[in-house]
Amino acid sequence: MSEETANTTPPPPPQQQNEPPQPTEPDAAPAPAPAPAPEQPPSGSGSGSSDAPAPPEPQPEPDSPPLPDKHTPVTPGPRATRLQELFATTLRHTLDKVSRDNFGACFPTVAAKAPGMLEFVQRQMVERLRGLCEKEFDNILQNRSVIPKLNELELLLSDATARKQSSSSSSEIPTPPHTLPAERVLDAYLAPHLTSQQSQLNARLQTVQSHNAQLFDEIQAQRAEIEALLGAVERTLSDMDGASGLLDEVVDDLAQETRTAEVEMSGT
Numbered sequence: 001m002s003e004e005t006a007n008t009t010p011p012p013p014p015q016q017q018n019e020p021p022q023p024t025e026p027d028a029a030p031a032p033a034p035a036p037a038p039e040q041p042p043s044g045s046g047s048g049s050s051d052a053p054a055p056p057e058p059q060p061e062p063d064s065p066p067l068p069d070k071h072t073p074v075t076p077g078p079r080a081t082r083l084q085e086l087f088a089t090t091l092r093h094t095l096d097k098v099s100r101d102n103f104g105a106c107f108p109t110v111a112a113k114a115p116g117m118l119e120f121v122q123r124q125m126v127e128r129l130r131g132l133c134e135k136e137f138d139n140i141l142q143n144r145s146v147i148p149k150l151n152e153l154e155l156l157l158s159d160a161t162a163r164k165q166s167s168s169s170s171s172e173i174p175t176p177p178h179t180l181p182a183e184r185v186l187d188a189y190l191a192p193h194l195t196s197q198q199s200q201l202n203a204r205l206q207t208v209q210s211h212n213a214q215l216f217d218e219i220q221a222q223r224a225e226i227e228a229l230l231g232a233v234e235r236t237l238s239d240m241d242g243a244s245g246l247l248d249e250v251v252d253d254l255a256q257e258t259r260t261a262e263v264e265m266s267g268t
Contacts, residue, residue, distance in 0.1 A: 080150040091133055095126050 076084065103122040104111035110118045141147060177185070 074147045074151065076147050077151045077154045079154060080147045083146070083150070087137055091130065095130055098122065098126055098129075 100119055100122055103125075104115070104118060107118060
């Protein structure tokens with residue numbers, strides 16, 4: 001027994017029937033009338049008018065938050081264009097697999113009974129899948145900044161190509177960074193930091209040296225002043241020694257005269 005005879009034929013899809021009119025809701029009860037505002041007493045002359053409260057000042061409305069920056073499209077370069085073309089081609093080939101024949105093979109009964117409806121569903125499904133895939137692909141390009149990064153890669157490659165062409169063949173071939181030893185890579189990373197620290201230390205050393213030179217000059221001046229004072233003291237001491245030597249010659253005569261003058265004064 002063949003597959004078509006073995007499978008029971010399902011009944012055709014029921015035709016859409018006119019839905020019975022839904023009962024209308026009863027009229028809503030009328031809304032209650034708003035309560036009348038309390039009457040304000042008339043403002044008369046006298047002390048009563050001065051006691052009336054002043055009307056509240058209107059509060060300033062808060063400023064609305066600023067609008068986000070508008071997304072500006074970026075012109076895709078060669079690689080970004082090729083990526084978009086590759087995606088479009090791959091998506092088209094993938095959706096071509098969901099053809100009418102392949103779709104009808106999955107639903108043979110519907111294909112035999114209602115081919116037009118099946119073709120309509122297949123076409124709607126393909127269009128829906130194409131729209132979802134394109135939208136998701138555009139979101140990925142925008143969130144990951146794929147086009148600007150590919151354009152930046154284009155600039156880097158063009159710059160590298162220009163440098164390679166401008167360099168002479170006799171020049172030394174640069175060593176690839178991944179083949180360098182770890183010590184050279186570490187030195188390359190630490191060289192800017194060490195250079196800045198060395199410059200700071202050199203500046204501090206020069207400041208200390210200038211300060212030390214100033215202190216040395218002050219100490220030399222103080223030593224010269226001390227030597228001058230010592231010389232003056234030595235000269236004063238030598239003068240005092242000379243004066244005492246001169247007094248030694250006449251001290252006996254002065255003593256005799258002093259004793260004689262005392263005797264004379266005591267005798268009188």
